[in-house]
Amino acid sequence: MDQYWTPLARSLDPYVPGEQPKIANLIKLNTNENPYPPSPRVMEAIHQASDARLRLYPDPDASKLKAAIAARFNVSSAHVFVxxxxxxxxxxxxxxxxQYAPDPAKPLLFADISYSFYPVYCGLYSVVYERVPVRDGTLAIDLDAYRRPNNGILLANPNAPTGTALPLDQIERLLQANTESVVLIDEAYVDFGAQSAAGLVDKYPNLLVVQTLSKSRSLAGMRAGFAIAHPNLITALERVKSSFNSYPLDQLAQAAALAAIEDEAYFKDRCEAIVTTRERTVAQMQALGFDVLPSSANFVFARHPEHSGATLQAGLRAEGIIVRRFDKPRIADFLRITIGTDAECDALITELARLVRD
Known part of the structure; x- marks a missing residue:
């Protein structure tokens, strides 16, 4: 039946999201969701917004949410896109x-081991790109390799799926050297130990910082994200958005996101809990002989020198623990393991110890 498809639809290699199993009583450590519920203020805000106003379109500008994000990052609402x-x-x-068809000598640059949605977007929008190899061994991003002509630079910081982070001074040096194209920093996991580049947007008009409320604020089910940048870049994003969907965030999502941004105490407490559990889990995995990359995210990326990643993943699954593995060169033996609650991570360590021993 694909005779009705366009050539573009045939050519796409869609992103494959992490498994969302329908099996009960699993320990789900495969999609980097927050193990803790949203702030109680979020739940109350959703309840309050669930009224007759749902018959109306939501605020297309999400003005209250933008104002709250702007206040948190000490910028104006004109610096914020949602x-x-x-x-x-x-x-x-x-x-x-x-650009759709730039000079082939000036591709969009991003790491060869990074968020696998990036090449999907390139295929959808016909963007010429090049995957820049991460360093051997550490799998860290080598910023020196990005100091050349390009159509844009896209960096996940912390990187996914590795969890490694770039210090802010290195990002700033890249911005100083790269002034002719947009540098996009994808900070989906920044709240778990990395430094945000959001404070640099007024200094560097080509910097675009993107964050999400899915991870650190427990709102993966609501779908809310934002960008911070110079107002000139925000205007371009608004033009694209309003040519695609003028009402991107529904009323409940706006209410939930606003409450999550405003409850700073809950946000900090849950992030600290996850970081504490991560460090304890890393130490326990290392004691079992795992090589664990330094992580500034709510997950770890690890392998065991004596056991394949596929074998360990299958062994965990047999005991009801779901983790993610990418069957790709250089990383096929690594497991990406979301940090869950203390109890979930204790169960993980127990099963890993059994698998390594057996």
Whole structure:
């Protein structure tokens, strides 16, 4: 039946999201969701917004939410863009800033081991790109390799799926050297130990910082993300958004996101809890012989020198623990393991110890 498809639809290699199993009583450590519920203020805000106003279109500008984000990052509302999760914000950035058919010698640059949605967007928007190899061994991003002509630079910081982070001074040096194209920093996991580049947007008009409320604020089910940048870049994003969907965030999502941003104490407490559990889990995995990359995210990326990643993943699944593995060169033996509650991570360590021993 694909005779009705366009050549573009045939050519796409869609992103494959992490498994969302329908089996009860699983320990789900495969999609980097927050193990803790949203702030109680979020639940109350959703309840309050669930009224007759749902018959009306939501605020197309999400003005209250933008104002709250702006206040938190000490910028104006003109510096803020919001969308349905950071994935939609990223999707709008491609047609806004990365040319369809640039000089082949000036591709969009991003790491060869990074968020696998990036090449999908390139295929959808016909963007010429090049995957820049990460360093051997550490799998860290080598910023020196990005100091060349390009159509844009796209960096996940912390990177996914590795969890490694770039210090802010290195990002600033890249911005100082790269002034002719947009540098997009995807900060989906920044709240778990990395430094945000959001404070640099007034200094560097080509910097676009993208964040999400899915991870650190427990709102993966609501789909809310945002960008912070110079107002000139925000205007371009708004033009693309309003040519695609003028009402991206529904009323409940706006209410939930606003409450999550405003409850700073709950946000900090849950992030600290996850970081504490992560560090304890890393130490326990290392004691079992795992090589664990330094993580500034709510997940770890690890392998065991004596056991294949596929074998360990299957062994965990047999005991009801779901983790993610990418069957790709250089990383096929790594497991990406979301940090869950203390109890969930204790169960993980127990099963890993059994698998390594057996």
């Amino acid at each position: 969308g349905n999760g950071s994935d939609e914000v990223l999707a709008h950035a491609f047609p806004a800033f990365f």
